[in-house]
Amino acid sequence: MTTPLLKVNDLSKSYYAGYKRFKRQYNHALSPVSFELNQGETLAIVGEAGSGKSTIARILVGAEVRSGGEIFFEGEALEKRDLKQRCRVIRMIFQDPNTSLNPRLTIGELLDEPLKFNTQLDKSERKALVIDKLRKVGLLPEHIEFYPHMISEGQKQRVAVARALMLDPKIIIADEALTALDLSVRSQILNLLLELQQEMGLSYIFVSHNMNIIRHVSDKIMVLKKGVMVEKATTEQLFNSPQHEYTQRLIQEQSLFTRKK
Numbered sequence: 001m002t003t004p005l006l007k008v009n010d011l012s013k014s015y016y017a018g019y020k021r022f023k024r025q026y027n028h029a030l031s032p033v034s035f036e037l038n039q040g041e042t043l044a045i046v047g048e049a050g051s052g053k054s055t056i057a058r059i060l061v062g063a064e065v066r067s068g069g070e071i072f073f074e075g076e077a078l079e080k081r082d083l084k085q086r087c088r089v090i091r092m093i094f095q096d097p098n099t100s101l102n103p104r105l106t107i108g109e110l111l112d113e114p115l116k117f118n119t120q121l122d123k124s125e126r127k128a129l130v131i132d133k134l135r136k137v138g139l140l141p142e143h144i145e146f147y148p149h150m151i152s153e154g155q156k157q158r159v160a161v162a163r164a165l166m167l168d169p170k171i172i173i174a175d176e177a178l179t180a181l182d183l184s185v186r187s188q189i190l191n192l193l194l195e196l197q198q199e200m201g202l203s204y205i206f207v208s209h210n211m212n213i214i215r216h217v218s219d220k221i222m223v224l225k226k227g228v229m230v231e232k233a234t235t236e237q238l239f240n241s242p243q244h245e246y247t248q249r250l251i252q253e254q255s256l257f258t259r260k261k
């Protein structure tokens with residue numbers, strides 16, 4: 001049996017919520033969840049607002065500390081790696097490039113940042129890598145001089161993708177990264193992500209509440225409801241025969257919403 005790229009066992013998260021009747025209270029944002037991700041595979045995590053999707057994402061990238069469970073990357077505990085190494089292997093793309101990209105930095109500076117902080121490369125080596133990644137996401141070397149406000153929404157999301165690629169990660173987590181984009185731009189970015197997956201053997205975790213988006217991109221899906229995993233299946237199984245009534249409702253609501261549009 002091959003070792004999965006990422007193996008998560010009983011991951012959980014509770015937030016301290018103050019005292020009630022002299023007892024410490026906790027908000028269980030995430031009850032223990034387990035899942036695996038293989039190289040080149042796409043996992044989607046779906047659920048309504050507050051279901052714990054982003055909590056998993058934040059723990060995986062090291063932005064949040066887990067309350068329980070274990071995370072193994074290539075068979076080794078993820079915590080054994082320092083945050084720098086962790087940043088290299090798992091990167092995140094956020095929903096809104098307008099807030100995730102610093103407007104005061106040029107595209108070149110934005111892409112150079114991860115290299116500057118995480119590698120020993122000199123300026124010209126870093127510039128060559130920046131240009132390489134710009135090309136990979138369908139932008140031009142000239143974009144180095146541009147500021148985010150000078151380019152379109154779709155191009156901004158391409159910059160966000162390029163930034164996630166700078167350290168040659170193995171896993172990219174896209175947290176609602178396609179939701180805010182209009183339909184034509186969304187399909188362009190989706191195609192770009194799929195091409196990059198083919199080319200670089202990337203694994204993706206798509207965090208989304210939009211069943212339509214994930215249906216077309218994911219190999220398997222995990223459904224969360226109020227911090228509890230209620231269903232986990234291949235995409236085909238889940239859409240053909242959803243087992244949990246919550247999953248059935250999510251699929252139904254999405255198809256109604258799509259028909260109305």
Ligand SMILES: Nc1ncnc2c1ncn2[C@@H]1O[C@H](COP(=O)(O)OP(=O)(O)OP(=O)(O)O)[C@@H](O)[C@H]1O
Nearest residue numbers: 015027029047048049050051052053054055056209
């Ligand atoms: N820093 C925090 N302190 C306390 N509670 C938190 C914190 N961050 C998240 N939570 C709670 O944890 C639960 C899960 O939140 P999370 O952001 O993971 O949900 P989500 O499914 O990603 O929702 P959304 O789609 O709105 O981002 C929610 O009840 C939320 O209120």
